[in-house]
Amino acid sequence: MLNHVETKSLSPVFVGRRPELDTLDTALTRATTDPQALLIGGEAGIGKTRLVEEFATTARRRGAIVALGGCVEIGADGLPFAPFSTALRQLRRELPGQLAAAADGQEEELARLLPELGTTAAAREARRDEQGMARLFELTARLLERVTAEHTVVLALEDLHWADASTRHLLSYLFRTLRTGRLVVLATYRSDDIHRRHPLRPLLAELDRLRTVQRIELGRLNREEVARQVAGIIAREPEPGRVDDIFERSDGNAFFVEELAVAADEGCRTGLTDSLRDLLLVRAEGLPESAQRVARIVAEGGSTVEDRLLAAVAGLGEDDLIEALRAAVNASILAPAPDRDGYRFRHSLVREAVSDDLLPGERSRLNRRYAEALEADPALVPADERVTRLASYWYHAHDAAKALPAVLDASVEARRRHAYSEQLGLLERAMELWDAVPDTVRATLRPLDYAEAYPPCGCDPETTPLRYLDLMAEAAVAGRLCGERERSLKITKRALRLLEEDPDPLRAAWFWVQRSRITQSLARGDGWAELGTAQALVRGLPPSEVHAEVLASAASWSMLHEPGPDAMAAAERAVEYARMVGAHDIELNARLTLGSLVVDAGDIDTGLTGMYEVKHGATELGVDMVLARAYVNLPSVLEGVGRSEEAAGLLQEGVHVTRRLGLLDSEGWVWGNLAESLHSLGRWDEAARAAASAHRLGQSAKPRAGGSVRLAHLAYDRGDMDEAARRRADARTFFGTHDPMPQYALPMTWVALGIAAAEDRLPDARAELLTTLDNGFPPGTQRYGWPLLLAATTAEADAHGDPATEPGRPEILGRIRKAAKTLATGVPVWQAHDAWLRAELLRAEGRTDPDAWSAAVAAFEPLERPFDLARVRFRLAEALLASGAGDDERARATELLRLVTVVAGHLGAVPLARLATLLGQRARLALAPARREPASADPAESLGLTSRERDVLRLVAAGHTNRRVAEELFISPKTASVHVSNILAKLGVAGRGEAAAVAHRLGLFPTTQTRERRGAGH
Structure with missing residues (x-):
């Protein structure tokens, strides 16, 4: 109005x-x-x-x-x-x-x-x-x-x-x-x-x-700007002396310039006091008494006070209220609110000054009147603000009996809106009020109304009053969800101290699980001691949701730290208990853990089938956190068994799912795992972008650390040791030192060992290896163990000196052979690493064996791991040239090195490209492909492909493996492998996927319907 x-x-x-x-x-x-x-x-x-x-x-x-x-x-x-x-x-x-x-x-x-x-x-x-x-x-x-x-x-x-x-x-x-x-x-x-x-x-x-x-x-404004501002306010040029005075007093603060200019222009000498607080109050104190009263009421009502609420609290007649408001608005104290029918102070500094000038009793009385008016007519304020404002008014009215239920109602509203930080603050306020409230009031409060985090304890929530521990449980979860982990940990510890005085095993076990989670997220420890205490508390008790959650948490912890029979037994019991009590989300989570452990135990197909079933079940039931975890864990397991293309496809899907769900940490994990799979597939530029996304999006430390580890691996393979060291240091900072999980520790050791070897620090490389070997490789860690043993063996083989007399080498190689016997070889990728390690051990002992390297090459050729294949091809070429180097051996070594240089150049693998070039120069091999004749009408002929190579390429483009190619053409797999190698060299491509793409682009097989190779990405 x-x-x-x-x-x-x-x-x-x-x-x-x-x-x-x-x-x-x-x-x-x-x-x-x-x-x-x-x-x-x-x-x-x-x-x-x-x-x-x-x-x-x-x-x-x-x-x-x-x-x-x-x-x-x-x-x-x-x-x-x-x-x-x-x-x-x-x-x-x-x-x-x-x-x-x-x-x-x-x-x-x-x-x-x-x-x-x-x-x-x-x-x-x-x-x-x-x-x-x-x-x-x-x-x-x-x-x-x-x-x-x-x-x-x-x-x-x-x-x-x-x-x-x-x-x-x-x-x-x-x-x-x-x-x-x-x-x-x-x-x-x-x-x-x-x-x-x-x-x-x-x-x-x-x-x-x-x-x-x-x-x-x-x-702040300079003197010239202050002069222009004053001129605009008073509508004429000000006197220079007045400008100097205002500029000095305001120090260039625009709002104070306004206040001083108006005060001086109106001849209000009170406005030129030494206190800026007095300056803010002077015009308010010059208002009529009714307007001053309204200003004091508005100051205590919040940033904006609705017209009808103000009328109810002020108790003035309509005409009197309008006149009071008109005086306050004319004096530029109040202003109409822009987005609702109400009023606010023109500047918050004035409101703060007026509010601070209230007497303590006056403030509490005004808040009581606001609360009573709002209780009498809830429609006085917008619906989405009602409970929060009522809680604030009653609290500042110092009426605990009224404030506690209002604060609890506000906490429920905050939880409903996912405003967990505000929920935590309100619950802490409720705990503050708890002892000041009469028992008769507390007896009317029920857990079902206020505490979703309340753990089952066998009592009837319809008749059992809300307890202080229920508030603590709710606050502990709210603190964890909003990132206030220190406050959540403090509340959890205090709750456990209370439970020592009044034992309740289920409640205590629930709080110990929360404490374990918070301890891990704060990098204060691995959380196992807390989970052990929780397991001891529920042991022997009837099945319950808390019992199932304790077992599921213990199984998940063991999967990451100590996979084995005990972890599998815990996961199986968690699934059983969750089914008995109908906790579907806990059941799915435990089944996902169980599937991963089954894969670690060697039953790969059964474990992966179970994990896929969990992903589908979580999608159907809308259990988003389990679904997000499935998109992290399932592709990670697939990558571990060498199914990188399948993993990459799932992970690309997982990026969209976790982004749609808004789960930044889960999305960060997905990006990190995608970087690993893309690295394996030879898509290094994409891998770098994925790793950077993991580092950028992860809210907590470990997803960001995963991105740093992947970037360190890429930098190492590309020969940038400084960048690799920096990224590894970042990862160590993020991971901390209190929770050395193998999936984190082993890749970081691999980087450290590789950097030490590249810098000719063999003793440091050995120290990194021996520390790991002393701890042993837990079950399921072969995906990290094989590359680490290979890096250590390569460091020994590349070191200067006579292999037979190098101090300590026989002992080191003996330790490596012994450790390799503990690693599984149940899938092709692990078998390939085993063949590679055997050949590398011979090289470290000074023995050249082309047959061993041929076996490694044959093992890697069907795996779609171009960088690993290029490395063993390089060693095979090296062995062929060192074993007598007849014409046939030189020809084969030339083709191998050509393939290596193509792949290394494509990936940006500078060290490997340099080694291949130097070897070719020493052996006087012509690695550059021969200049081709002008293209003929037949694209295959212009590429120099023989008739047999065309047959092989047709089957490769259809997605067949070397073994299937051999069966179709009635040749041996080894012969098929040689043909594939020659084809890749002639096409100038790095892998089978690129070869298929070239064949399709050139229309070599127009009548053949070939299937797209999922995940090839070329």
Whole structure:
């Protein structure tokens, strides 16, 4: 009703800020191709809001949609996602059809941010949704990308220093993951409020590391700019002496310039006091008493107070209230709220000064009146703010009996919206209030209403009152889900101390499982001692969900640390118990663990079948966390048994699934595993990009470390030892030293050993090996064990000196042979490594055996591992040339080295390319392919392919292995292998997939229907 009242202290002239406005305008232009992200910082009153307003005007003039949202300060609690809800609400008003289409099918989830879209599904509320927040974040990102596909949108979030933790997490997610859309996201914050422990500080540090985020720091105005601002306010040129005085007093702060200019122009000498706080209060104190009273009421109601709520609390007649508001608005103290029927202070600094001036009793009385008014008429405030504001009002009214149920209701609402940080804060407030509340009030509270994390204990939740331990359990989970692991660990420890005084085995076991998870995530230990205590507590108890979860957690831990019969037995019991109690998600998780352990035990087909069944079951039941884990573990097991193409296909699918679910850590794991499979397949550039994605997207340490390990391997194979060492150091930092799992430790040892050998530090390489051999290779670690033994043997073979007399070498080689006997050889890739190691051991002993290297080459040829094949081919060529080198041997060595140089050049494997070139030069071999005659009408003839090679290539292009080629053409597999090698050399390609692609491109077999080789990628 007062929207047209002018505020004369606001300068009509926009002063300074030209470079900053140019930066924003440039970002708007660039947003047509890529999303833009900006942070605007500056002290209170410096002009952040005015800059955003000016930019918004420019953006609208250029056809952009502007959606503004402000962080809301309510009793220092904050409203979950408040700025995003406000901005999306505006976006919905501007583009209703487009936003509805973008949200289609996901309204129930997105309603947690924008309630107008619908209500959340009750089924989603039945059980703690651990992936809910991540899914909500991903859906929000995709919503914005769809809405901005055709419309440029500016999403501006103000006062980030008041942001709730969920808002900070969502903003971080958007800055890191937005990939498409014509979108500018900008946020403002008070830099002078960001003290060392301010919760915004870690986010700013994180965003500083993102090259996609621009930071703008607003400085103070200079004297000339102050003079122009004062002139705009008073509508005439000011006296130089007054400008000097205002400039000195304000120190160039735009808001203080306004206040001082108005005070001086109106002859208010009180405004020229030494206290800036007094300056902020002076015009409020000059208002009529009724207006001062209304200002005090608004100051305690939050950032914005609705008109009807204000009327209910003020107790004034309608006319009196309007006059009081008119006086406050005319004095530029209050202003109509832009997004609702209500009022706010024109500047938060004034509100803070008025609020600080309240007496303690006055503050609590005002909060009580707000709470009573809201209880009497809940429709006085927006529905999505009601419970949070009521909890804050009762808490600050110092009425514990009223505050506790209200705070618990607010915690449930925060959990429903996946705002786990706010839920944790509210639960901690509830624990603070607990002892101050009468028993009669606590007896009315039920676990089913407030505590999803409550572990079953055999009692009836309908009649059993809520207990303090229930709050602690809920808070422990909330802390873990929102990343506040230290707070969660502290709560868990305190709960276990209470359970020592009042024993409850199931509750205690549940808390010990939580403690194990948090300990591992904080890299404080491996978590086994905690799981051992949990197992001891449930041993002998009847089957329960807690019992099943304890067993499943123990089996999962053992799979990673100590795979073997005990781990398999635990997984089998976990599956059995979970089925008995109907815990389908625990059952699927345990079955996934069991499948991996069955593969480790040697029954590969059975184990993989079980894991595929879990993936399908998790998809059908919507158990997203198990599905994400399946896309991590199943391809990892496939890679371990040499089925790299199959693994890569699943992992590429897994990238889309985990991204759709919004699970950044799971997506990081998937990218890391994809990098490993692509590395094996010889797609190194793609592998590097995948590893970089793992490093970038992983929120916790271990997925990022996985990316670093893969980058270290690639750098080593390409000959960049400095980069390999740096990436390994990164991985060690991320992994920590408290949880040395073989899947992490062995690859890092491989890199360290290889670097030491490359730098002629044989003693260091031996030390790395011996430390590992002393610990032994656990079952299921042959995928890491074979390459490590090969690297150590190669280091010995390449070392200078006489193999027969080199000190320590016989002992080292003996240890390697003994260790190799413990590694499984049940699949072709392990058999190939076994043949390679046998040949390499002979070379380390100074013996040249072409037959041993021929066996290694034959073993690797059908495996689609071009780099490994090139390395053994190089050694075979070397052995052939060293064994007498007749014409036949020289011819074969020439063809082998040609293939090696082609593959090494394609991959960028500099050390291997250099070795092949040097060997060819020493043996005086012509490695460059002979110049071909002009192309004939027959492409195969122009390539120099014989009739038999054409037959072989036709079958290779159809996807057949060497053995199948041999069967079709009635030749031996070894002969087929030789033909394939010759074909690859003549085509100048690195592998069978590329050869098939060339054949199809040239139309060599137009009548043959060949199948596409999944995962070839060429």
